[in-house]
Amino acid sequence: MAMDTGKMSNFLEMTGLVKTFTGATALQDVSLNVAKGEVVCLIGPSGCGKSTLLRTANWLTPADAGEVRLDGELVGTMPDQRSASKQAKGLNAVRARIGMVFQNFNVWPHLNVLENVVCPQMVVAKRSRNEAEKKALVALSEVGLEDKKSEWPDNLSGGQKQRLAIARVLAMDPDLMLLDEPTSALDPELVSGVLAVLKRLAEKNMTMIIVTHELGFASSVADRIVFLEGGHIIEQGPPDVILQSPATERLKLFLDKLNITAFQPKSD
């Protein structure tokens, strides 16, 4: 939908990202641009660098080299000439526009459902309590949790926790959402509720990068699928092309494996 629209296709620009951990190279010169309103799904075998790529997008994992910009605004760059306090200020400001959803939810257990959504609005976006609560209720109803607003997170199911995490992000009016395997920690029967929420967001043209192993879901929401292996982008393109007629042997192998396991009864 938003492809090839010139400057627009560079809403999020990730350029020349390199990241090495002691003993493991997670990203080897990866560049990825995402357009406004685009949904990109990242797929690839475990350990190929998907999470790392996602986490460099909001500089939660600072890259060793390369640069990330959102809407032209610097998120992070290495090397960085700015003073440490300038870096921190700029980063916090731009992070407020990027929502992140984690595999293991990371809801805040000491705050009830409503307060989980209210807190960052007041602390980061400096909204009044009144405004923050109003926004929170809207976000909670978008994910179907409006009747749980005074519940404690520990009393929620995994799927509800993840939807709470999504609501917490939505209330901040993000320009971009990063989701790292949002359904892989969920029991099978809870997956669809979360995916439905994400689908609605995609229909509303939310810009998203989603790491996922749910190929059916990916093919239905993604504008583009990016296949990552060994810290490289191996192949990318529209879902039907990537999933039906992969160009590389490695992607073919990966899809075969995933399809085989997909048809096996879940053993663990």
Added chain:
Amino acid sequence: MSIDLSIFTNYGPQLLLGFWMTIKIVVAAIILGMPFGLVLALGRRSRFVFIRLLASSFIEIFRNTPFIIQVFMFFYVLPFYGLYLPAEYVGVVALAAFGSAYFAEVIRGGIDAVAKGQLESARATGMSDWQAMRYIVLPQTLPIILPAMTNQTLSLVKESAILSTITVGELTMAAITVQGETFRPFEAFIMVALLYWALNETLAIIMRRVERKVSKRSSGGSRAVPAVSAVKDG
């Protein structure tokens, strides 16, 4: 050996005055020492090497030397820098400094016990490191560290006895005075020992109640840092 009960009636008020001084000193030391302990704990994870080094040196130095020599150092060093304080104030400063090092370690243990994802998810919303600590991590730390903080507080009560060596008129000093006047050391020291014991047990019971309340209220209460092994006064 016969016990002279008249000492308890004759010198009771004097001992109670000392008891009151002990309580005041410990409360003051906690009011100063806990926030400073928090500063030290946060300093230990600062992004500036210098601050990290400063905080951990302070903590290690105060944890690895006897409190009595710390007290004497403060007693002589403060005037050396032109700070002439009454002995009680020197005592409060010394006790607060000593306590803060132990409080810092407890707080650090609590921060480490909060899952890493909590801090990360807070930072991801755009909170600064301090905001993430203040609103997300530290509130979860509180129920975790309460038992260990209680232990440290109880140990400060006991440590405060050492302030008698720089003539602070607290409970142990009162006992020393009474035994000097009466030559009845057993009555004097057993009396203050019982007072300390009672204070300790009372505080322990109160804090256990508070702990139960807090852990019931907070959903994160199932995790608890093992109480840092009790410190002997030294």
Added chain:
Amino acid sequence: MKFDFIYTLDALPRLLEGSLVTLKLALLGFAFSVVLATLVTVARTASKSRILSIAVAVYISFIRGTPLLVQIFLVFYVLPIVGLNIGPVTAGILALTLNSAAFVIEILRGGLASVPKGQFEAARSLGLSGYALWVKVVLPQTFMSSIPPLVNEFTQLLKATALLSTITVVELMRVSQQIYSNNYHPIEVLTGAFVMYFLMCFAVSRGASWLESEFEVKRA
């Protein structure tokens, strides 16, 4: 007035001697307290006597609930009244022992709990009983798993010896007080003693955390 390092240097030989006394006191107190605590632990566990275990619980509560300084005064001033004329050094070691034993009993209780129940039964089925059961089977395992907290207790004791200066035991703290009451340079002298205490305690507690990590690796 300024800090004159020469006074620290001058005091150094005597401070070193004082450190040795401090180490000796700590080692003696520690050794006695481990022996005492072991006897109490075995007696309490083997006899299953309610009175004994209540007495031990009260003892531990008293020791942990009162300042060591007061305990030292009690031993030092009260024993002569009941006719036991022991000097300050003996009184000091006795006080340290009685104090430390309470903590060591607690440590050993933890260590004992980590000995699997099956060990008792296995030993009994082999015909081991009483003395042999404890000495050959239970105690070695109890001590093995108690080593890290015991080393930690030793550092506590090392620091606690400084309190014996108040009953005129000439250890490191008392030596430095003697020196500066002659040369009127307390800061320089105390700094020397302070550094020595730090080096001793830091070395031992570093050793303890090293041991602890070693043990965790082995247990894992």
